Amino acid sequence: MKFNLNIKKYVFVGAAILCLSTSSCINDLDQNPIIDKGQSEIINESDCQSFLAKIYSGFGLSGNVGPSGGVQDLQGPDQGSLCFLRGLLSLELYPTDEALWNWKDEGIVELCTNNWDYTLFYAYTFYKRAMLNIRYCKEFLDNYPEDCGIPNIKQFRDEVRALRAMNYYYLIDVYRNPGWVWDDSPTNDKSWKPSQLGAKEIFDKVVTELKDLSENSSLPEKGTMGTYGRMTKPVVNTLLAKMYLNAEVYTGTPMYDQAVSYANKVIHEGGFGLEKNYRNLFCGENHLSPLHGNEIIFAIPCDGENAKSYGNSIMVTAAAYGGLLNPKWLGMDASWTCLKPCSQLVKQFDYSPVAGYDHHGSTLKKDSRFIFFDVKEYVDGENGDNCTEQGVKTRRDVVPVLTDWNSGYLCHKFTNLGWDQNEVTPSAWPDTDFPLFRLADIYLIYAECAARQATGADVSTAVGYINLLRERANGDKSGNISGSDLTLDFILAERSRELYWEGQRRSDLIRFGKFTKEYAWDYKGGPQEGIANIDSKFNIYPISDKDLTANPNLVQNPGYATLK
Numbered sequence: 001m002k003f004n005l006n007i008k009k010y011v012f013v014g015a016a017i018l019c020l021s022t023s024s025c026i027n028d029l030d031q032n033p034i035i036d037k038g039q040s041e042i043i044n045e046s047d048c049q050s051f052l053a054k055i056y057s058g059f060g061l062s063g064n065v066g067p068s069g070g071v072q073d074l075q076g077p078d079q080g081s082l083c084f085l086r087g088l089l090s091l092e093l094y095p096t097d098e099a100l101w102n103w104k105d106e107g108i109v110e111l112c113t114n115n116w117d118y119t120l121f122y123a124y125t126f127y128k129r130a131m132l133n134i135r136y137c138k139e140f141l142d143n144y145p146e147d148c149g150i151p152n153i154k155q156f157r158d159e160v161r162a163l164r165a166m167n168y169y170y171l172i173d174v175y176r177n178p179g180w181v182w183d184d185s186p187t188n189d190k191s192w193k194p195s196q197l198g199a200k201e202i203f204d205k206v207v208t209e210l211k212d213l214s215e216n217s218s219l220p221e222k223g224t225m226g227t228y229g230r231m232t233k234p235v236v237n238t239l240l241a242k243m244y245l246n247a248e249v250y251t252g253t254p255m256y257d258q259a260v261s262y263a264n265k266v267i268h269e270g271g272f273g274l275e276k277n278y279r280n281l282f283c284g285e286n287h288l289s290p291l292h293g294n295e296i297i298f299a300i301p302c303d304g305e306n307a308k309s310y311g312n313s314i315m316v317t318a319a320a321y322g323g324l325l326n327p328k329w330l331g332m333d334a335s336w337t338c339l340k341p342c343s344q345l346v347k348q349f350d351y352s353p354v355a356g357y358d359h360h361g362s363t364l365k366k367d368s369r370f371i372f373f374d375v376k377e378y379v380d381g382e383n384g385d386n387c388t389e390q391g392v393k394t395r396r397d398v399v400p401v402l403t404d405w406n407s408g409y410l411c412h413k414f415t416n417l418g419w420d421q422n423e424v425t426p427s428a429w430p431d432t433d434f435p436l437f438r439l440a441d442i443y444l445i446y447a448e449c450a451a452r453q454a455t456g457a458d459v460s461t462a463v464g465y466i467n468l469l470r471e472r473a474n475g476d477k478s479g480n481i482s483g484s485d486l487t488l489d490f491i492l493a494e495r496s497r498e499l500y501w502e503g504q505r506r507s508d509l510i511r512f513g514k515f516t517k518e519y520a521w522d523y524k525g526g527p528q529e530g531i532a533n534i535d536s537k538f539n540i541y542p543i544s545d546k547d548l549t550a551n552p553n554l555v556q557n558p559g560y561a562t563l564k
Contacts, residue, residue, distance in 0.1 A: 042143060048150050051140050055163055056229070058133040059084045059300045060312040060434070074128055081106075083311020084133065085300055085434055087126030088503050091174055091541065096505040097344035097521035098496065100400055100408075102337060112402065113526045114516075114534055117542065118560045124544035127175065130167045131194075134181050137164035141183065158217040161209060162231035162239075168206045169239055172250055173507055176540050177202065179554060195553040200251045203243070210240050214265070222271035225290040229301045229433070234270035237262045238297050238437045241445050249511055249539075256454035263446045264456070272297060272439040274472060277420060278368055281438065284331050284416035284424060284431040292419075297437040304416070304429035313432040315339070316414040316501050323405050324384060325373045329360060331416030333426035337405040341500075342522045343398040346372055346409050348496045352479070361387040363395075367473045369497050373410040374398075400522060413501055440469055440498050448491045459483045469498055488512060510539050535559065 042051070054064075062079040063072030074082045081087070093099040094111035101108045107121030116123070140160045144153055171178040179194030180202060186192045197205070213219060213236045220232040241262035247255035266272070275281050275293035284304075289296040302312045314334075321327040322337030352367035361384060362373045374396045378384055382391040400408025416430040417423065443465035450462035463483055470479040481490070492512045496505065509515035516536045525531030537559025548554055548563045556562035 043148055043150070045150050048144055048148075048153070048156065051136075051144075052156050052159065055133065055136050055140060055160060056301075057307070058129070058136060060302055061307060061309050062311060073132060074125075076125065078310075080310025081121070081125050082129055083309055084126070084129045085313075085503075086311030086315050087122050087129055088170065089315050089501075090122045091126060092503045092506045093339075093501065095524075095538070096509055096515075097342050097519075097524075098500050098505045099339055099341055099345070099411075100402060100522065101339060102400075102403060102405055104403065109402075113523050114538055115526060116538075118545045118548070118556065118562075120542065120544070123174075123541045124546055127171070127178065127544060127547060130171050131179065131181070133167045134164050135187065137161070137167075138181060138183070138185065138187060142187075155218040155220075158213060158219050159231040161217075162213050162219065162236055165206050165209050165213070165236075166231075166239055168202065169243060172199065172203060172206065172243075173246065174541050175543065176250065176557065177555075179551065180205075193551045193553050196555060203247070203250050207240065207243055210236050210243070214240065214262075221269070223290065223294060223297060224271065228287060228290050228296070229299055231298075232270075234266050234272065235298045235437065237265040237270070238442065241266065241442065245445055245448070246507060246511055249507075254452075256449045256452050257456055259445060260449045260454050260456040263442050263449070266297065266439070266442045267446070270297065270439075272442075274439060274468060276472065278472060279371070279413075279415070279421060280419055281435055282414045282432065283419060283421065285419040286433050286435065287431075288419055295439045296433075296435045297439060297442070299433040299435045301433050302430055304427045304431045308429045313414060313430050313434045316434070317416055317430045317432055318428075320411055320414070323410075324375055324378070325410045325412065326360075326384060328426045329384070330412050331418075331424045331426055332428070332430065334428040339411070340400055340405075340408050341372065341411045343400065343408065344521045345496060345500055346398050348493055348500075352474075357389045357392075359386050360384045361389055361392040366475070367470075367479065367497070368475070369473050371411060371413040373412060376406060399528075401528065402523065411501065435502065438499075438502075441502075441504070443469060444491065444495050444498060447486065448488070448495075451486050451488050451491050459486060462486060466494065469494070473497075515539055 060083065062082045072079055076082050090111060094101050094108060095114050100112050110116040110120055137160045141157060144150060144157065146154055146157065176199045177196045180197050181194050214233055219236065220227045223232055223234050241259050244255040244259035244262065247253060272295060273293045275289060275295040280286060281295060300312065318327060318332050318334040319336045319338040321330060321332060322335035327333055327335040349365055349367055349370040352365040352370060355364045355366040358364055362375050375392050376396045377393040378387065379391055379393045396409055398409055414432055416427060416432055446457060447462035447466050450457035450459050460483065463481060463486055467480040471477055473479065492508060495508050506515065516534050516538055518532055520530035520532040522528060522530055525534045540557050542560035543554050543556050545563065548556060
């Protein structure tokens with residue numbers, strides 16, 4: 001059955017949202033109540049859909065009124081830092097070979113130099129946000145049982161279960177052994193605090209939940225325009241593929257065979273295809289993806305009018321612009337001069353020949369995924385508008401220097417432009433949805449499993465998937481590979497070229513054994529040139545000192561200080 005729940009505009013629903021008085025399982029980050037009504041008053045279709053929209057909004061917004069002020073879900077000095085997506089990008093990008101944050105914001109230098117302890121700001125805020133999202137899921141499931149009489153309640157409940165599992169996927173990836181809040185948790189008891197079950201048990205429970213949703217739920221079978229930005233069976237199967245892909249890291253037991261199985265489900269049953277133009281996946285109208293290639297499996301919706309936030313896709317648009325990289329060229333009139341690529345990311349494209357210059361004088365490569373800006377200075381009289389190569393006086397060195405925006409390349413993979421790069425009226429807030437999962441990632445998961453000789457993964461099929469991505473990137477077959485090229489080193493590099501700045505790199509480097517060992521990148525470990533080998537404890541983030549203080553049931557991760 002179809003029903004109207006416009007996720008792209010969810011903040012308007014969320015602004016009228018419910019406020020169930022709840023006991024906090026998040027303790028010292030103060031939580032505002034969700035629903036300002038009695039329980040009997042909320043058992044109606046309108047409030048149910050509002051609550052559901054509120055849960056979805058927990059990935060991109062900090063509260064009901066954005067981007068700051070008003071009623072916020074968590075109380076803190078910087079509302080943007082309390083957003084799920086901002087926390088995820090901070091933890092997944094800055095400590096890797098993909099990106100540096102240019103300024104010395106709280107907790108950022110520690111991330112960029114891989115030198116943090118249990119006081120790390122984003123280790124605290126991300127845990128709080130994800131656990132709050134999970135708490136909201138439980139409140140929904142408690143208040144809207146299957147027999148409550150609301151139309152489509154079975155599907156709504158299944159969506160919430162999937163959203164809860166997705167939050168736990170990220171908590172497992174980041175902390176490995178988070179506190180456990182589930183259906184039977186006595187959250188109405190204000191003295192109750194979550195305990196840890198152990199990484200393997202939590203992994204098994206989340207996988208069991210996802211498998212039940214894949215096989216027995218009322219979730220939509222395919223991704224369509226009507227399900228865009230919502231939980232579907234392909235999203236669930238993507239989560240299972242990624243859980244199994246990382247199972248050896250999470251539990252010590254490799255499960256690549258199972259990852260292949262669920263990747264195949266997404267590929268063959270999900271209704272997805274590749275978008276012809278790579279840049280469309282990251283533009284201000286990327287919500288139109290289902291009407292074209294339909295590559296985006298799940299996105300965090302962003303809306304520059306109705307869903308303003310300092311913690312959504314603004315982190316990869318405005319945050320990446322400034323100086324000579326004029327935000328107006330990219331559909332924005334805001335620039336932060338904050339986020340830029342590491343030299344190692346830019347060098348992933350060294351294989352690709354120069355293919356000319358864009359209309360701002362910046363270098364293009366045949367691999368169209370090379371979306372960087374290398375102009376350091378224009379000749380007198382030029383400002384970069386409709387500029388040729390001759391209008392460029394000097395080009396940037398590829399190596400960035402922290403706090404110096406004029407060093408290193410810049411990146412404009414994400415824009416607020418229209419479909420096919422059509423110009424728009426510049427805005428301070430992006431409409432660009434953040435594509436959390438894409439079909440291209442599923443192709444790469446399959447190919448990685450083939451390289452790891454997983455049962456069910458065929459090398460020739462894997463090569464075919466890789467070549468689909470490279471033919472899109474190069475416009476022809478010149479970049480195609482053969483079976484002998486399908487090595488793990490190639491897969492890790494190709495994942496960087498295809499998925500950079502999409503919140504995956506830290507997990508990839510850990511899975512390939514390169515995050516703490518045998519690989520140096522800009523500022524890893526401290527010095528500008530980086531250190532190849534650092535303490536393996538950094539493969540997992542610490543439980544915050546504030547969480548340990550608030551919840552004595554929590555045990556610190558190995559290698560980090562503890563209060564006990």
